Amino acid sequence: MMSYKPLADSELLHLISKGKEQAFNELFNRYWDKLLQIAIHKLDDVMEAENIVQDVFVSLWKRRKALNITGNFQHYLLVAVKYRVIKALNHQRVRRLYFEEGHGSVDLLDDATQQYLDFAELRERLEQLVGNLPEKARLIYRMNKEEGMSYREIASELDITEKAVDAHLVRVKKVLRSGLQRFLSVYLFTFT
Template sequence: MRPLQTNDDVELLAFVKESDAAAFEVLYNRYWDKVLDLAYHKTGDLMEAENIVQDVFVSLWKRRETLEIKGNFSNYLFVSVKYRVLKVLARQSSVRMVSIDLAHDLLDDSTQGHLEFDEIRGRLEELVSQLPETCRLIYQLRNEDKTYKEIATQLNLSEKAVDAHLLRARRKLRIELGDFMSLFLL
């Protein structure tokens, strides 16, 4: 039997669905630092970032038997953390969510939370599909954890050009999602 660390995410998730704590630990160790870095970058507070990431993983474990992840697990995880960061930032600035009680965990089993998460993810995918081809491709490759250098090599661009396209894509998405998110905020 090969060590679990050599399994890909899809295989590990299948094991997790069967309550395999060791497989969950491999996923946890594989992504903890990456999603913590994202949460810390967005919040600027290491303790809050750790709480966010821990909450996401606890929620995943609690929902392991019914969890259906369509697509890339790392993308799902990053979107989950980003969504949780939005909730924390909204709470910190005393902004109330229109259809969700602030005490409600957005990643629990509630139907409303999942519907809103899916709606935001769907809107993000729609906005990404509307980006100019090069921006869209660079954004997607970066979300697959490709480095600037790898993307530049693959697309025959300079790293500076990759950075400029990515900055342009993120700025457009931030503006468009900001307008969309304002529908959820009071």
């Protein structure tokens, strides 16, 4: 039986795209503990953290044939966990506020609420920037970032080349980085 331990992440991802469960198991074993510890640290809830990390790996397996991860795979996983943690924290906040409103006491100035408001403001600014993009660039951005479609899938659906998809996303990233950089510099200097 082949040993998958010495293989690089990119090689394992290639094997996973071919349906090799052993390659998937190797990546799972390689990153599970680290991702779980990060999620636990952010959530203080072991079960919720386990669910998040498991969801990331389930999503990876389900999308194995269409995955197009060109950068560092560990970074990809960390970002995937980060966004799911943010989503879980938002859900917890909404539940907590709902419960507290029912009992007539809502502390709108606690740290979690302030962090959420700061995040909501950042998300609103990002949405404004995306809304100002040209129609095709906006569509490609949403297909890639919000729907999780690969460059190949987007190119196929829009009947353009993968290079055209890449070119659009490079321009979009520059616009968003510039717009958010100005926003964040004002925000960071206001609160430091």
